[in-house]
Amino acid sequence: xxxxxxxxDVGGSGIKGARVDLDTGEFVGDRIxxxxxxxxxxxxxxxxxxxxxTQAEWDGPxxxxxxxxxxxxxxxxxxxxxxSWIDCDLRALMSEHLGAEREVSVLNDADAAxxxxxxxxxxxAREGAVILLxxxxxxxxxxxxxGTLVPNTEFGHMVIDGKEAEHFxxxxxxxxxxxxxxxxxxxxxxxxxxxxxxxxxxxxxxxGGISRKSEKWVPKLSVETPVxxxxxxxxxxxxxxAMAVDQHLHP
Ligand code: BGC
Numbered sequence: 096x097x098x099x100x101x102x103x104d105v106g107g108s109g110i111k112g113a114r115v116d117l118d119t120g121e122f123v124g125d126r127i128x129x130x131x132x133x134x135x136x137x138x139x140x141x142x143x144x145x146x147x148x149t150q151a152e153w154d155g156p157x158x159x160x161x162x163x164x165x166x167x168x169x170x171x172x173x174x175x176x177x178x179s180w181i182d183c184d185l186r187a188l189m190s191e192h193l194g195a196e197r198e199v200s201v202l203n204d205a206d207a208a209x210x211x212x213x214x215x216x217x218x219x220a221r222e223g224a225v226i227l228l229x230x231x232x233x234x235x236x237x238x239x240x241x242g243t244l245v246p247n248t249e250f251g252h253m254v255i256d257g258k259e260a261e262h263f264x265x266x267x268x269x270x271x272x273x274x275x276x277x278x279x280x281x282x283x284x285x286x287x288x289x290x291x292x293x294x295x296x297x298x299x300x301x302x303g304g305i306s307r308k309s310e311k312w313v314p315k316l317s318v319e320t321p322v323x324x325x326x327x328x329x330x331x332x333x334x335x336x337a338m339a340v341d342q343h344l345h346p
Contacts, residue, residue: 099123100335101151103144103159104204106331107131107175107232109141112147112157115337119217127151135177137170141192148193156198158336159189160207162233163193164189164247165346168201174252174261175233175341200340205229207335208302208325209237213337216300216326221298226250226290227325234261234286238294239299246346250290260286266305287318300325 103112110131114123127147132139137273144257145158163180164171170180189199209227213220221242229235234251251261261266264286269279287299290309299318301309309324316322327334339346 098341101148101155101157102207102333102338102339102340103157104148104207104336105131105140105144105159105161106204107135107162109214110143110147112121112144112151113333113335114151114283115296115334117337117341120327120330120334121213124151126333132229134179135199136179137177137183137188137190141188144189145192146306154194154197155325156200156340157193158338158340159201160204160332160336161185161201162204164249165201166198166247168200168345172249186313198340198343200341200343200345202336202344202346203237203247205235205237205302206244206346207339208235208331208339209239209244209265209335210298210327211327211331212302213242214238215334216331217244217298217323218224219323220300223240224294225298225300226296228307229301229325230264230283230301232265232267234265235303238331240269249317253286253289254288260289265322269305270302276312277315280312281297281317283312284317287316287320287322291318291320295319298323302328302331304329323338330341332334 113126165180227237236250238248264282
């Protein structure tokens with residue numbers, strides 16, 4: 096029998112969900128996407144998630160990503176999401192909107208991507224200390240030790256030369272400042288060099304939309320550590336979310 100789960104990825108522009116084959120990491124059936132409500136308050140997002148589950152006719156356990164630190168199923172930060180998420184009790188929220196009987200696991204978006212890459216992506220993601228970064232509006236991070244996730248690292252907020260890494264090296268910063276790949280790669284190198292100096296990882300995995308064009312900038316990086324693009328691409332969040340609830344992870 097196939098082992099099927101359901102994951103939902105909450106992003107700044109869209110909220111996406113799909114059934115996931117937990118043995119292969121592939122989607123089963125279509126991915127459903129609904130535009131992120133504005134403002135993206137906890138109630139509005141939870142209602143959108145409910146709508147996705149209704150459309151999918153899924154009443155089983157669900158894993159959900161959030162671009163926030165999640166500890167004890169409480170959202171603690173809101174760097175790029177509505178500030179009303181701070182201190183939100185995610186168990187209470189989801190039980191109110193998705194049903195008290197349903198098992199729900201909410202976790203950081205980059206952590207979900209890390210779980211998925213370690214299980215279904217590059218086998219090297221399971222060896223030694225690995226840092227996965229998602230480059231988008233912000234910079235998300237997942238820190239993996241021999242494939243085990245250390246949750247809630249927020250390496251994108253590391254202050255380098257007086258500035259938070261994600262403020263000058265995210266792909267949003269590249270667009271905002273209209274930087275060439277070469278100029279932007281210099282900034283990303285600066286960030287990776289700092290992570291190298293402090294964590295000595297064996298591998299960097301780079302994800303997020305811009306990793307699709309990795310051949311344009313990864314070769315321009317000046318780092319000692321190997322850098323590879325993520326393999327699951329935009330599937331990683333949904334797959335990692337489905338894995339998290341299947342493993343009863345409730346960070
Ligand atoms: C948030 C992280 C998140 C990342 C990517 C950052 O601004 O602080 O929690 O993982 O953006 O969405």
